[in-house]
Amino acid sequence: xxxxxxxxxxxxxxxxxxxxxxxxxxxxxxxxxxxxxxxxxxxxxxxxxxxxxxxxxxxxxxxxxxxxxxxxxxxxxxxxxxxxxxxxxxxxxxxxxxxxxxxxxxxxxxxxxxxxxxxxxxxxxxxxxxxxxxxxxxxxxxxxxxxxxxxxxxxxxxxxxxxxxxxxxxxxxxxxxxxxxxxxxxxxxxxxxxxxxxxxxxxxxxxxxxxxxxxxxxxxxxxxxxxxxxxxxxxxxxxxxxxxxxxxxxxxxxxxxxxxxxxxxxxxxxxxxxxxxxxxxxxxxxxxxxxxxxxxxxxxxxxxxxxxxxxxxxxx
Numbered sequence: 001x002x003x004x005x006x007x008x009x010x011x012x013x014x015x016x017x018x019x020x021x022x023x024x025x026x027x028x029x030x031x032x033x034x035x036x037x038x039x040x041x042x043x044x045x046x047x048x049x050x051x052x053x054x055x056x057x058x059x060x061x062x063x064x065x066x067x068x069x070x071x072x073x074x075x076x077x078x079x080x081x082x083x084x085x086x087x088x089x090x091x092x093x094x095x096x097x098x099x100x101x102x103x104x105x106x107x108x109x110x111x112x113x114x115x116x117x118x119x120x121x122x123x124x125x126x127x128x129x130x131x132x133x134x135x136x137x138x139x140x141x142x143x144x145x146x147x148x149x150x151x152x153x154x155x156x157x158x159x160x161x162x163x164x165x166x167x168x169x170x171x172x173x174x175x176x177x178x179x180x181x182x183x184x185x186x187x188x189x190x191x192x193x194x195x196x197x198x199x200x201x202x203x204x205x206x207x208x209x210x211x212x213x214x215x216x217x218x219x220x221x222x223x224x225x226x227x228x229x230x231x232x233x234x235x236x237x238x239x240x241x242x243x244x245x246x247x248x249x250x251x252x253x254x255x256x257x258x259x260x261x262x263x264x265x266x267x268x269x270x271x272x273x274x275x276x277x278x279x280x281x282x283x284x285x286x287x288x289x290x291x292x293x294x295x296x297x298x299x300x301x302x303x304x305x306x307x308x309x310x311x312x313x314x315x316x
Contacts, residue, residue, distance in 0.1 A: 011252075018217050018248040019106055019156065020053040020089050022046075023239040028106065031210040032154055032168065032195045035095050035102070041238035044093075050101070053091035102150040103131050114160045121171070124194035127153040132192060150187075154195045158218055165200030166211055213237050217249055226253055280307045290315040 018024060026044035029036040036044050089106040105127060114120070131151040140147035157164070172193050175184060197214065204216035216229055229249060233239040276297050283293045284304075293304050293315065308314050 014248060014251045015156075015158075015218055016055045016088050018245065018252055020055050021239075021242075021245050021248070022049055022053070023237075024213070024217065024245075025049060025053060025089075025091070025106070027210060027213055027237050027239070028154060028197075029093065029104075032170065032197065033093075033102075033104070033152060033193075036093075039096055042240075043096075045240070048094050048096060050092040050094055053089050055089055100149070102152065103135075104152045104154065105131065106154050106156065114157060114164065120155060120157065121194060121196060124153040124155050124196070125171070125192070128192035128194055148191060150191050150193070152193045152195060154197060156214060156218070157196065157198045160198035160200065164196070164198040166202060166207065167196070167198045168210065169196045169198075171195070217252060220253055226250060229253070277307050280304055281311055281313060284308050284311075284313040284315060 019028075022045040023041060026036075026041045026049065029044050029049075030039065030041060031037075036048065039048065091104055092101050093104055094101055128151050131153070132148060135148055139149055160167075170193060173189050173191070175186075175189065197210065199211060199215050199219060202215070204212050204220055207215055213233075216232065220229060226249065230241060230246060233245075233249075234241055239245070276299060279297055280293060280299065283296065284307075290301060290304060293299075294301055297304070299307075304315060
Protein backbone atom coordinates (compact mmCIF):
# COMPACT_ATOMS: atom_id res chain seq x y z
CA UNK A 1 0.00 0.00 0.00
CA UNK A 2 1.32 3.47 -0.90
CA UNK A 3 2.11 5.87 1.90
CA UNK A 4 -0.02 9.02 2.09
CA UNK A 5 2.78 11.22 0.72
CA UNK A 6 3.22 8.85 -2.25
CA UNK A 7 -0.53 8.86 -2.85
CA UNK A 8 -0.57 12.66 -2.88
CA UNK A 9 2.31 12.80 -5.39
CA UNK A 10 0.50 10.31 -7.61
CA UNK A 11 -2.72 12.29 -7.19
CA UNK A 12 -0.98 15.53 -8.16
CA UNK A 13 0.53 13.95 -11.26
CA UNK A 14 -2.79 12.35 -12.25
CA UNK A 15 -4.56 15.73 -11.78
CA UNK A 16 -2.28 17.33 -14.33
CA UNK A 17 -2.64 14.47 -16.81
CA UNK A 18 -6.44 14.71 -16.69
CA UNK A 19 -6.48 18.52 -16.86
CA UNK A 20 -4.09 18.49 -19.83
CA UNK A 21 -6.64 16.59 -21.95
CA UNK A 22 -7.61 18.89 -24.82
CA UNK A 23 -11.36 18.57 -24.17
CA UNK A 24 -11.05 19.17 -20.43
CA UNK A 25 -8.91 22.23 -21.24
CA UNK A 26 -11.54 23.34 -23.77
CA UNK A 27 -14.19 23.38 -21.03
CA UNK A 28 -11.87 25.43 -18.81
CA UNK A 29 -11.19 27.93 -21.60
CA UNK A 30 -14.85 28.29 -22.51
CA UNK A 31 -15.82 29.31 -18.97
CA UNK A 32 -12.69 31.18 -17.82
CA UNK A 33 -11.35 32.88 -20.95
CA UNK A 34 -13.72 35.42 -22.48
CA UNK A 35 -12.26 35.05 -25.97
CA UNK A 36 -13.63 31.49 -26.15
CA UNK A 37 -17.02 31.83 -24.46
CA UNK A 38 -18.98 31.71 -27.73
CA UNK A 39 -17.02 28.79 -29.23
CA UNK A 40 -18.00 25.13 -29.12
CA UNK A 41 -16.00 22.70 -27.01
CA UNK A 42 -15.04 20.69 -30.08
CA UNK A 43 -13.85 23.77 -31.95
CA UNK A 44 -11.74 24.96 -29.02
CA UNK A 45 -10.20 21.51 -28.58
CA UNK A 46 -9.48 20.75 -32.21
CA UNK A 47 -8.92 24.20 -33.74
CA UNK A 48 -7.87 26.83 -31.21
CA UNK A 49 -5.66 24.90 -28.78
CA UNK A 50 -2.29 24.74 -30.50
CA UNK A 51 -0.02 21.71 -30.35
CA UNK A 52 0.11 19.47 -27.30
CA UNK A 53 -0.13 20.95 -23.78
CA UNK A 54 3.07 20.45 -21.84
CA UNK A 55 3.07 19.11 -18.32
CA UNK A 56 5.64 19.61 -15.59
CA UNK A 57 4.85 16.39 -13.82
CA UNK A 58 5.70 15.55 -10.20
CA UNK A 59 7.01 11.96 -10.30
CA UNK A 60 5.92 9.17 -7.98
CA UNK A 61 9.39 8.95 -6.44
CA UNK A 62 10.71 12.24 -5.09
CA UNK A 63 14.29 11.42 -6.10
CA UNK A 64 13.39 11.12 -9.79
CA UNK A 65 13.79 14.28 -11.86
CA UNK A 66 11.28 13.70 -14.62
CA UNK A 67 9.51 16.32 -16.75
CA UNK A 68 7.47 15.59 -19.83
CA UNK A 69 8.52 17.80 -22.75
CA UNK A 70 6.23 18.21 -25.75
CA UNK A 71 6.24 20.31 -28.89
CA UNK A 72 9.21 22.48 -27.95
CA UNK A 73 7.39 24.34 -25.19
CA UNK A 74 9.09 24.67 -21.83
CA UNK A 75 7.42 24.50 -18.43
CA UNK A 76 10.65 25.78 -16.91
CA UNK A 77 11.09 29.55 -16.73
CA UNK A 78 14.62 30.77 -16.07
CA UNK A 79 16.01 34.26 -15.62
CA UNK A 80 19.52 35.39 -14.74
CA UNK A 81 18.46 37.03 -11.49
CA UNK A 82 15.51 34.96 -10.29
CA UNK A 83 14.97 31.34 -9.34
CA UNK A 84 13.65 28.69 -11.71
CA UNK A 85 9.87 28.16 -11.55
CA UNK A 86 7.88 25.28 -12.98
CA UNK A 87 4.43 25.64 -14.52
CA UNK A 88 2.01 22.74 -14.10
CA UNK A 89 0.44 22.87 -17.58
CA UNK A 90 1.46 25.33 -20.24
CA UNK A 91 0.12 25.67 -23.78
CA UNK A 92 -0.70 28.09 -26.57
CA UNK A 93 -4.13 28.91 -27.95
CA UNK A 94 -5.03 30.84 -31.08
CA UNK A 95 -7.62 33.54 -30.56
CA UNK A 96 -10.74 32.65 -32.58
CA UNK A 97 -10.72 33.90 -36.16
CA UNK A 98 -7.43 35.76 -35.82
CA UNK A 99 -3.73 35.07 -36.09
CA UNK A 100 -3.01 36.16 -32.50
CA UNK A 101 -1.66 33.67 -29.99
CA UNK A 102 -2.19 33.75 -26.25
CA UNK A 103 -0.19 31.82 -23.68
CA UNK A 104 -2.00 29.98 -20.93
CA UNK A 105 -0.83 28.16 -17.86
CA UNK A 106 -3.04 25.98 -15.68
CA UNK A 107 -1.82 25.55 -12.12
CA UNK A 108 -3.23 22.90 -9.81
CA UNK A 109 -3.17 23.65 -6.10
CA UNK A 110 -4.26 20.20 -4.93
CA UNK A 111 -2.96 20.46 -1.38
CA UNK A 112 -5.33 20.91 1.53
CA UNK A 113 -3.54 24.11 2.52
CA UNK A 114 -5.10 27.01 0.59
CA UNK A 115 -2.88 29.49 2.46
CA UNK A 116 0.67 28.11 2.24
CA UNK A 117 2.26 31.15 3.88
CA UNK A 118 1.65 33.51 0.95
CA UNK A 119 -1.15 34.67 -1.34
CA UNK A 120 -1.91 32.27 -4.20
CA UNK A 121 -3.41 35.20 -6.09
CA UNK A 122 -0.16 37.15 -5.87
CA UNK A 123 1.66 34.06 -7.09
CA UNK A 124 -0.74 33.85 -10.05
CA UNK A 125 -0.04 37.51 -10.88
CA UNK A 126 3.69 36.86 -10.62
CA UNK A 127 3.39 33.92 -13.04
CA UNK A 128 1.57 36.17 -15.51
CA UNK A 129 4.34 38.75 -15.26
CA UNK A 130 6.98 36.07 -15.84
CA UNK A 131 5.11 34.82 -18.91
CA UNK A 132 5.07 38.37 -20.27
CA UNK A 133 8.73 39.14 -19.54
CA UNK A 134 9.89 35.77 -20.91
CA UNK A 135 8.55 36.75 -24.36
CA UNK A 136 11.43 39.18 -24.85
CA UNK A 137 13.91 37.72 -27.28
CA UNK A 138 11.49 35.18 -28.73
CA UNK A 139 8.11 36.84 -29.32
CA UNK A 140 9.42 40.40 -29.52
CA UNK A 141 12.75 42.22 -29.46
CA UNK A 142 13.91 45.78 -28.88
CA UNK A 143 10.88 48.11 -28.92
CA UNK A 144 8.44 45.82 -30.73
CA UNK A 145 6.02 45.85 -27.78
CA UNK A 146 2.95 45.51 -30.01
CA UNK A 147 3.89 41.85 -30.48
CA UNK A 148 3.45 40.97 -26.78
CA UNK A 149 1.02 38.07 -26.40
CA UNK A 150 -1.74 38.01 -23.78
CA UNK A 151 -1.30 35.53 -20.91
CA UNK A 152 -3.61 33.78 -18.47
CA UNK A 153 -2.75 31.97 -15.25
CA UNK A 154 -5.67 29.77 -14.18
CA UNK A 155 -5.46 28.23 -10.72
CA UNK A 156 -7.50 25.15 -9.89
CA UNK A 157 -7.75 25.03 -6.09
CA UNK A 158 -9.26 21.76 -4.90
CA UNK A 159 -9.40 22.54 -1.17
CA UNK A 160 -9.89 26.29 -0.69
CA UNK A 161 -11.01 28.01 2.50
CA UNK A 162 -14.76 28.04 3.16
CA UNK A 163 -15.16 31.63 1.95
CA UNK A 164 -13.70 30.73 -1.46
CA UNK A 165 -15.51 27.43 -2.02
CA UNK A 166 -17.39 26.99 -5.33
CA UNK A 167 -16.23 30.28 -6.86
CA UNK A 168 -14.59 31.36 -10.11
CA UNK A 169 -12.95 34.79 -9.94
CA UNK A 170 -11.09 36.66 -12.68
CA UNK A 171 -8.77 39.63 -12.18
CA UNK A 172 -7.96 41.96 -15.05
CA UNK A 173 -6.59 45.42 -15.83
CA UNK A 174 -9.12 48.10 -16.75
CA UNK A 175 -9.03 51.66 -17.93
CA UNK A 176 -10.07 54.36 -15.42
CA UNK A 177 -10.41 57.93 -16.67
CA UNK A 178 -9.22 60.12 -13.78
CA UNK A 179 -9.08 63.34 -15.82
CA UNK A 180 -10.52 63.61 -19.31
CA UNK A 181 -11.89 60.88 -21.54
CA UNK A 182 -8.88 59.31 -23.26
CA UNK A 183 -9.57 55.92 -24.74
CA UNK A 184 -7.03 53.16 -25.44
CA UNK A 185 -7.80 50.00 -27.35
CA UNK A 186 -8.48 47.20 -24.85
CA UNK A 187 -5.89 44.92 -26.41
CA UNK A 188 -3.18 47.44 -25.52
CA UNK A 189 -3.55 46.88 -21.76
CA UNK A 190 -5.60 43.69 -21.38
CA UNK A 191 -2.51 41.48 -21.39
CA UNK A 192 -2.43 39.49 -18.15
CA UNK A 193 -5.32 37.74 -16.43
CA UNK A 194 -5.14 35.54 -13.34
CA UNK A 195 -8.20 33.37 -12.66
CA UNK A 196 -8.96 31.51 -9.41
CA UNK A 197 -11.18 28.43 -9.79
CA UNK A 198 -12.03 27.14 -6.32
CA UNK A 199 -13.77 23.82 -5.80
CA UNK A 200 -15.13 22.63 -2.46
CA UNK A 201 -16.84 19.93 -0.45
CA UNK A 202 -20.14 19.61 -2.32
CA UNK A 203 -20.69 16.46 -4.36
CA UNK A 204 -20.31 17.12 -8.08
CA UNK A 205 -23.95 16.37 -8.91
CA UNK A 206 -25.00 19.34 -6.73
CA UNK A 207 -23.00 21.76 -8.90
CA UNK A 208 -23.22 23.16 -12.42
CA UNK A 209 -20.83 24.13 -15.21
CA UNK A 210 -17.07 24.01 -14.83
CA UNK A 211 -17.23 23.55 -11.06
CA UNK A 212 -19.28 20.39 -11.62
CA UNK A 213 -16.84 19.08 -14.23
CA UNK A 214 -13.70 19.71 -12.17
CA UNK A 215 -15.21 18.41 -8.95
CA UNK A 216 -16.26 15.29 -10.82
CA UNK A 217 -12.86 14.49 -12.34
CA UNK A 218 -10.62 15.72 -9.50
CA UNK A 219 -12.49 15.07 -6.25
CA UNK A 220 -15.03 12.31 -6.90
CA UNK A 221 -14.25 9.72 -4.23
CA UNK A 222 -16.03 6.56 -5.35
CA UNK A 223 -15.16 4.27 -8.23
CA UNK A 224 -18.64 2.76 -8.05
CA UNK A 225 -20.08 5.51 -10.28
CA UNK A 226 -17.16 5.75 -12.68
CA UNK A 227 -19.38 4.81 -15.62
CA UNK A 228 -21.72 7.70 -14.76
CA UNK A 229 -18.78 10.08 -14.65
CA UNK A 230 -17.52 9.00 -18.07
CA UNK A 231 -21.01 9.21 -19.55
CA UNK A 232 -21.53 12.71 -18.15
CA UNK A 233 -18.19 13.86 -19.54
CA UNK A 234 -19.33 12.75 -22.96
CA UNK A 235 -22.98 13.83 -22.89
CA UNK A 236 -22.94 17.01 -20.77
CA UNK A 237 -19.47 18.41 -21.45
CA UNK A 238 -18.83 17.21 -25.04
CA UNK A 239 -15.60 15.47 -24.05
CA UNK A 240 -14.22 12.96 -26.55
CA UNK A 241 -13.27 9.96 -24.41
CA UNK A 242 -9.92 8.35 -25.12
CA UNK A 243 -8.32 5.32 -23.45
CA UNK A 244 -5.79 7.65 -21.84
CA UNK A 245 -8.48 9.94 -20.38
CA UNK A 246 -10.53 6.97 -19.16
CA UNK A 247 -7.47 5.58 -17.38
CA UNK A 248 -6.80 9.02 -15.91
CA UNK A 249 -10.35 9.34 -14.59
CA UNK A 250 -10.16 5.83 -13.10
CA UNK A 251 -6.86 6.71 -11.44
CA UNK A 252 -8.29 9.94 -10.06
CA UNK A 253 -11.32 8.14 -8.61
CA UNK A 254 -9.10 5.62 -6.83
CA UNK A 255 -6.54 8.17 -5.65
CA UNK A 256 -9.18 10.65 -4.48
CA UNK A 257 -10.72 7.90 -2.38
CA UNK A 258 -7.36 6.88 -0.90
CA UNK A 259 -6.05 10.39 -0.27
CA UNK A 260 -9.35 11.40 1.32
CA UNK A 261 -9.64 8.30 3.50
CA UNK A 262 -6.01 8.14 4.57
CA UNK A 263 -5.82 11.88 5.07
CA UNK A 264 -8.93 11.74 7.25
CA UNK A 265 -7.53 8.87 9.29
CA UNK A 266 -4.20 10.65 9.64
CA UNK A 267 -5.99 13.82 10.72
CA UNK A 268 -7.96 11.92 13.36
CA UNK A 269 -4.79 10.28 14.64
CA UNK A 270 -3.02 13.64 14.79
CA UNK A 271 -5.99 15.16 16.60
CA UNK A 272 -6.02 12.40 19.19
CA UNK A 273 -2.27 12.69 19.64
CA UNK A 274 -2.51 16.46 20.11
CA UNK A 275 -5.34 15.97 22.60
CA UNK A 276 -3.22 13.58 24.63
CA UNK A 277 -0.31 16.04 24.67
CA UNK A 278 -2.57 18.80 25.95
CA UNK A 279 -3.92 16.46 28.63
CA UNK A 280 -0.41 15.49 29.71
CA UNK A 281 0.63 19.13 30.00
CA UNK A 282 -2.46 20.01 32.02
CA UNK A 283 -1.85 17.11 34.43
CA UNK A 284 1.84 17.92 34.74
CA UNK A 285 1.05 21.53 35.58
CA UNK A 286 -1.26 20.26 38.32
CA UNK A 287 1.74 18.34 39.77
CA UNK A 288 -0.05 15.00 39.54
CA UNK A 289 2.00 11.79 39.96
CA UNK A 290 3.61 10.22 36.89
CA UNK A 291 1.82 6.87 37.32
CA UNK A 292 -1.58 8.62 37.41
CA UNK A 293 -0.80 10.56 34.21
CA UNK A 294 0.23 7.29 32.54
CA UNK A 295 -3.04 5.60 33.52
CA UNK A 296 -5.19 8.52 32.34
CA UNK A 297 -3.46 9.06 28.98
CA UNK A 298 -2.33 5.45 28.35
CA UNK A 299 1.12 6.80 27.45
CA UNK A 300 4.46 5.41 28.57
CA UNK A 301 6.56 7.11 31.24
CA UNK A 302 9.14 7.93 28.58
CA UNK A 303 6.51 9.65 26.38
CA UNK A 304 5.13 11.66 29.31
CA UNK A 305 8.65 12.80 30.25
CA UNK A 306 9.39 13.71 26.60
CA UNK A 307 6.27 15.90 26.38
CA UNK A 308 7.22 17.51 29.67
CA UNK A 309 10.80 18.21 28.57
CA UNK A 310 9.62 19.84 25.32
CA UNK A 311 7.43 22.23 27.32
CA UNK A 312 9.70 22.73 30.37
CA UNK A 313 7.22 20.98 32.68
CA UNK A 314 8.54 17.97 34.57
CA UNK A 315 6.71 15.14 36.37
CA UNK A 316 6.92 14.92 40.12
